[in-house]
Amino acid sequence: MLSNQAQFFAGVRAQLPILLGTMPFGLIYGVLAMEAGLPVSVALGMSIIVFAGSSQFIAAQLFAEGAAGLIIILTTFVVNLRHALYSASLAPYVRHLKPAWKWVLAFLLTDEAYAVSITHYRTTTPEAVRGSNDHWYYLGAGLTLWSTWQLSTAVGVFVGAQVPDSWSLDFTLALTFIALVMPTLTDRPAVLAALVVGADGLPYNLGLIAAVFAGIAAALAAETLGHAQQAVTVGAIHDLPLQDPRLPDLNEGED
Amino acid sequence: MDMPTLWIIIAGMTLVTFIPRLSVIGLMNREMPPTVARALRYVPPAALSAIIFPALFMQDDALALSPGNERLLAGIVAALVAWRSKNTLLTIAVGMVLLWILQAV
Numbered sequence: 001m002l003s004n005q006a007q008f009f010a011g012v013r014a015q016l017p018i019l020l021g022t023m024p025f026g027l028i029y030g031v032l033a034m035e036a037g038l039p040v041s042v043a044l045g046m047s048i049i050v051f052a053g054s055s056q057f058i059a060a061q062l063f064a065e066g067a068a069g070l071i072i073i074l075t076t077f078v079v080n081l082r083h084a085l086y087s088a089s090l091a092p093y094v095r096h097l098k099p100a101w102k103w104v105l106a107f108l109l110t111d112e113a114y115a116v117s118i119t120h121y122r123t124t125t126p127e128a129v130r131g132s133n134d135h136w137y138y139l140g141a142g143l144t145l146w147s148t149w150q151l152s153t154a155v156g157v158f159v160g161a162q163v164p165d166s167w168s169l170d171f172t173l174a175l176t177f178i179a180l181v182m183p184t185l186t187d188r189p190a191v192l193a194a195l196v197v198g199a200d201g202l203p204y205n206l207g208l209i210a211a212v213f214a215g216i217a218a219a220l221a222a223e224t225l226g227h228a229q230q231a232v233t234v235g236a237i238h239d240l241p242l243q244d245p246r247l248p249d250l251n252e253g254e255d
Numbered sequence: 256m257d258m259p260t261l262w263i264i265i266a267g268m269t270l271v272t273f274i275p276r277l278s279v280i281g282l283m284n285r286e287m288p289p290t291v292a293r294a295l296r297y298v299p300p301a302a303l304s305a306i307i308f309p310a311l312f313m314q315d316d317a318l319a320l321s322p323g324n325e326r327l328l329a330g331i332v333a334a335l336v337a338w339r340s341k342n343t344l345l346t347i348a349v350g351m352v353l354l355w356i357l358q359a360v
Contacts, residue, residue, distance in 0.1 A: 017343035042261045049269045054306070059268060069256075069264040077271035082302050084275035089295045091279040092287050099281070106277035111303070118299060171326060171354055172347055174310035175333050179346035181303040182337035193297040194304040198312075208305045215301035216294050223293065 004136045011140025014116045021176025022053075022112060022145060023152040024169035029056050030156015031163065036064035040157055047153040051146060052110065053173070055079040081209050086114040090138075092126035097135055105135065108142025115180040116141045189226065193219035325357035 002010070026047070033043035038060070046056055055076040062072045086109055094105055117138040121129065163169065185191045193215040200211035256264075287295075311330040312318055322328065333350030340346070 020344055020347050039258065039261070042258075042265060045262070046265050046268070050265065050272050052272045055268070055272065063256075069260065069267070072264055073267035073271055076268040077275075080272045081275050082305070083272070084278045085295075085298045085302055087276055087281075088279035088283075088291070089298045091283040092292065094280055095283060102280050103277065106280050107273060109276040109280075111306070115299060115303070166358070168326075168351075168354055168358065171310075171329070172351060174307055174326070174330060175347045175350040176343065177303050177307045177310075178330060178333050178350070179337045179343040181300055181307060182334060182346075183341050184299040184303070185338075190297060190300045194300040197301050197304040198308040212298075212301045212305050215304065216297045219297040219301070220290075220294055 001132065004133050007133050007136035008140035011116070011120070011137035011142075012144045014120065014137075015112070015141040015144040018112050018116065018176055018180070019144070019148050021172040021179075022148055024172040025053055025176075026149050026152025027156035027160050027163065028170050029053065029060065030153045030158075031160040032057060032060040032064075032156075033153075034157055034161065036060045038063055043157050044150070044153060047149055050076070051107070051149060052076070052080050052083075053149070078209075082212065083109055083114075085212065086111075086118075089118060090114065090121070093121045093129045094135060094138075095126070096130045101135060105138055105142065108139070108146060110142070110145060112176065112180070113138070113142040113145050115184075119183070189219035189222040192222050325354055328357060329354040 029047070030043065033046070033056075034040075038046075043060075046059070050056060050059075058075055058079060059072050062075060087106065090105075090109070094102060097105070120137050120141075121134065124132075124134070181194065185194060195215075196218040197211045197215035200207075200214050307330070311327045312320070312324075314324060314326075319327065329350050332353055333346050336342075336349045337346040
């Protein structure tokens, strides 16, 4: 087994490429927060303790429009509700940890840290993780992202106003998510989940959660159907048996 | 808004962000039901796509499917790069450079 330190730095390394997408995003948030008239301490404080990029973006815009505090908090809640799904997804792998660990890891649970950690955890099983130190990997990934977010926010707050809009730096976020999502499309139900979400009227806020549930439901239905036809997916995760090549393909000539 | 009000709003945002993040991690003490565990396998593709699709297909709050939508074109190429290379840095670099080229022509 790797030492705690080795796990931690493996998590740091896994997070590094994603930082290229996070840094411009943090910078733009810093600029937006200043344009919204937020004091420097509040702009930086939001990054330190809220630590949720998309909702910070929206909050900065709402502050600029002079929205009521309660509206800003409610919007933040709706935008960040998807993290409950990440929490559910990671829960089996951190179930054995002490509450203090769970709280720290939950605080660091962003889209990017989730993507990196779940990819790591899926190379193993919840049973094998018990008693292991894989949570140090998650901590390394999460803290790397948190630190980078603070640095890039500060750059945006103090020098960012000189970055012109025409650089379209906000697009790095979408590109980061594209890089994260493609490796998860390992089988047909997963592809279906992604497509159903996309076809669901280009979701936003509450619609986003509904679309995600629709995507997952479609994938489950496809998976169940796939099992019935013995047409089991390729490259599936550990709980799905790979198709035995000796079995006749019942789908043959049907497509 | 004065400073105390701002900080109360930030504290509220922190709370409503942290609660969903902690939710299942903090509460779960038993094995997950198998169907739930199966469903959770599809959280990454579904949730990440929910963020990507609007970023590529929407321009100024409207659906934009024309070739004039540079972000859609750059995003599709970036997706191909991500699929073939599984390389995050390369995906971001190709996507950004292509977007700049498309916006320049």
